[in-house]
Amino acid sequence: MPDLLIQLLIIITKIVVLTFVVVLPLVPISVYFERRFSAVIQDRVGPNRVGIPLTLLGFKKDFHFFGLIQPMADGIKLLLKEDFTPEHVRKTFYWLAPALTVIPALITVCVVPFGSPLNFFGHEEKLVIADIDVGPLFVFAISSLSVYGITLAGWSSNSKFPFIGGVRSTAQMISYEISLGLSIVPVLMYFGDLNLSTIVQKQADSGWLLLPFWKHGSLCIPDLNTALFWIPAVISFFIFTISIFAETNRMPFDLPECETELVGGYHTEYSSMKFALFFMGEYAAMVIGSAMIITLFLGGWSLGFTLDAKIADWNIGGVGLAGFIHIGVFLSKLIAFILFFILVRWTVPRFRYDQLMKLGWVIFFEAALINVFLAALILAAPQFSAAITIIGAVVLLVLTAAIIWVAKVSEDRPKLLRA
Amino acid sequence: MSVVKLKRPKLGFGEKIYFGALIKGFILTMGHAIRSLRGKSAGADSLASSGLGVTMQFPEQRWDEHLPEHYRGAPALVTDEQGRERCVSCQLCEFICPPKAIKIVPSEIPADDPWAKVEKRPLEFDIDMIRCIYCGMCEEVCPEQAIFLRKDYLITGLARKDMVHTKKKLYEIGGTRVGLVNKWNELK
Numbered sequence: 001m002p003d004l005l006i007q008l009l010i011i012i013t014k015i016v017v018l019t020f021v022v023v024l025p026l027v028p029i030s031v032y033f034e035r036r037f038s039a040v041i042q043d044r045v046g047p048n049r050v051g052i053p054l055t056l057l058g059f060k061k062d063f064h065f066f067g068l069i070q071p072m073a074d075g076i077k078l079l080l081k082e083d084f085t086p087e088h089v090r091k092t093f094y095w096l097a098p099a100l101t102v103i104p105a106l107i108t109v110c111v112v113p114f115g116s117p118l119n120f121f122g123h124e125e126k127l128v129i130a131d132i133d134v135g136p137l138f139v140f141a142i143s144s145l146s147v148y149g150i151t152l153a154g155w156s157s158n159s160k161f162p163f164i165g166g167v168r169s170t171a172q173m174i175s176y177e178i179s180l181g182l183s184i185v186p187v188l189m190y191f192g193d194l195n196l197s198t199i200v201q202k203q204a205d206s207g208w209l210l211l212p213f214w215k216h217g218s219l220c221i222p223d224l225n226t227a228l229f230w231i232p233a234v235i236s237f238f239i240f241t242i243s244i245f246a247e248t249n250r251m252p253f254d255l256p257e258c259e260t261e262l263v264g265g266y267h268t269e270y271s272s273m274k275f276a277l278f279f280m281g282e283y284a285a286m287v288i289g290s291a292m293i294i295t296l297f298l299g300g301w302s303l304g305f306t307l308d309a310k311i312a313d314w315n316i317g318g319v320g321l322a323g324f325i326h327i328g329v330f331l332s333k334l335i336a337f338i339l340f341f342i343l344v345r346w347t348v349p350r351f352r353y354d355q356l357m358k359l360g361w362v363i364f365f366e367a368a369l370i371n372v373f374l375a376a377l378i379l380a381a382p383q384f385s386a387a388i389t390i391i392g393a394v395v396l397l398v399l400t401a402a403i404i405w406v407a408k409v410s411e412d413r414p415k416l417l418r419a
Numbered sequence: 420m421s422v423v424k425l426k427r428p429k430l431g432f433g434e435k436i437y438f439g440a441l442i443k444g445f446i447l448t449m450g451h452a453i454r455s456l457r458g459k460s461a462g463a464d465s466l467a468s469s470g471l472g473v474t475m476q477f478p479e480q481r482w483d484e485h486l487p488e489h490y491r492g493a494p495a496l497v498t499d500e501q502g503r504e505r506c507v508s509c510q511l512c513e514f515i516c517p518p519k520a521i522k523i524v525p526s527e528i529p530a531d532d533p534w535a536k537v538e539k540r541p542l543e544f545d546i547d548m549i550r551c552i553y554c555g556m557c558e559e560v561c562p563e564q565a566i567f568l569r570k571d572y573l574i575t576g577l578a579r580k581d582m583v584h585t586k587k588k589l590y591e592i593g594g595t596r597v598g599l600v601n602k603w604n605e606l607k
Binding site: 037039040041042043044045048343346347348 | 463
């Protein structure tokens with residue numbers, strides 16, 4: 001009985017700490033980074049004032065940590081604003097929608113490995129809430145539920161612009177889920193595992209997917225097969241990253257909420273904390289998306305370059321340090337990737353809707369599909385004779401050429417029968 | 420010429436691939452970011468930047484010495500070298516003022532005053548700075564060169580009452596102005 005109790009306590013601690021101490025604060029922090037980084041890109045200063053107003057208490061100078069308190073002030077502002085529900089909305093769904101966007105984003109946290117197992121006096125504790133064997137599938141299954149929130153928000157607002165925003169977002173998220181799912185099939189084939197912790201452990205041991213420069217604890221040049229697999233891995237990485245941008249409604253693809261066309265998009269009719277929940281959901285999805293990219297392609301929590309094995313035994317009085325270092329590594333990778341998200345947002349102009357759909361259905365879907373076969377061919381090559389491999393390569397080439405030709409022909413204007 | 424047919428530009432392969440443009444964009448934005456972090460943005464010097472981008476950070480840094488000659492700040496009344504208040508309360512500024520910010524109560528100058536021949540001076544002269552739009556029409560219309568727009572721009576107050584500039588305050592801001600036409604003097 002006490003064992004069970006301890007187990008439960010550990011699980012609750014993990015849930016509370018990883019969700020509410022690690023991931024949720026990342027949301028306001030990424031908002032802060034967004035504002036400061038965009039300001040710096042545009043030769044401005046950005047919010048750098050909000051801090052502890054010591055001058056009010058009679059001190060000489062205010063204390064502001066580069067404005068790091070700003071997100072808190074924003075949060076308080078949003079909480080204290082009037083929560084206005086318009087007369088014309090469908091109340092139940094209007095109230096349900098914000099929760100439906102945030103909750104899936106936060107649930108997906110539970111399969112992300114935040115660090116290597118923590119070692120307390122010989123007792124190992126994995127730094128993942130639910131160490132299940134369907135990691136990426138679980139993330140896709142749950143995160144695609146957040147489309148309901150956005151769609152319901154658009155529909156229940158019962159006005160035109162939010163409705164168009166909701167419809168756009170539904171179409172966009174459904175289209176990009178296909179390429180999202182297909183693009184990581186090569187990765188899963190390579191690792192032969194769907195457990196994210198195992199995937200990261202394998203990357204720590206034998207090279208990140210995009211940087212396979214060490215194996216069995218020593219730096220080395222990758223062998224031919226690994227080097228060849230790098231090509232589908234990079235294609236996967238590109239498709240997956242860009243699809244994550246579309247999936248999280250981030251800038252080059254933020255058509256559901258583009259201000260120039262739709263006022264505010266699906267959250268036009270929302271105010272106060274309900275609006276803030278949409279905002280949080282969007283940023284939480286961004287955090288989880290970056291976490292997935294890092295976990296699958298960039299070695300998750302691992303330091304890389306064979307350093308993981310070296311720090312594995314470091315400890316202070318029986319408490320292993322490696323776990324803590326790995327959390328730090330994971331979070332810094334995460335923040336670096338969030339900064340990349342922000343850089344993209346302030347660099348790339350918004351796509352047109354037909355371009356977005358064409359990119360999803362005509363380019364990424366086919367590319368991901370061909371990529372699956374390419375990866376399969378490379379992975380299977382050692383087991384087959386050279387002749388079979390070459391035949392496979394030729395068939396794949398012909399298939400690719402055919403698909404490119406079809407895509408090209410379908411773009412041509414139809415010839416008019418009578419000019 | 421009622422219908423102009425526009426031909427869309429033919430895109431080359433590199434433009435269709437789009438990645439080159441993305442990389443160019445990243446270089447551009449990161450260049451701006453790095454330059455603005457180093458305080459070397461274009462125009463940082465001439466705009467007296469605070470060292471981050473081209474922005475001047477207000478309460479610590481002020482634009483004051485960069486204000487142009489023609490800057491239109493708070494309107495104020497002036498006295499001349501002889502210490503005579505120039506306003507003769509003709510009320511032209513009160514009538515021209517588009518937002519009706521000026522209110523004047525005229526009064527007679529007593530006969531024993533050295534400037535008795537000017538006949539009138541304002542008893543009260545209020546400018547409501549909440550209403551004032553800094554258009555400068557009062558200055559333009561004044562036949563006595565009595566009201567000028569100064570470079571003061573930080574007009575703040577905690578109550579509406581604080582925002583009304585009375586005659587005393589207006590002369591305080593305006594001060595003495597030399598080199599004006601002195602049409603009421605014995606020797607012109």
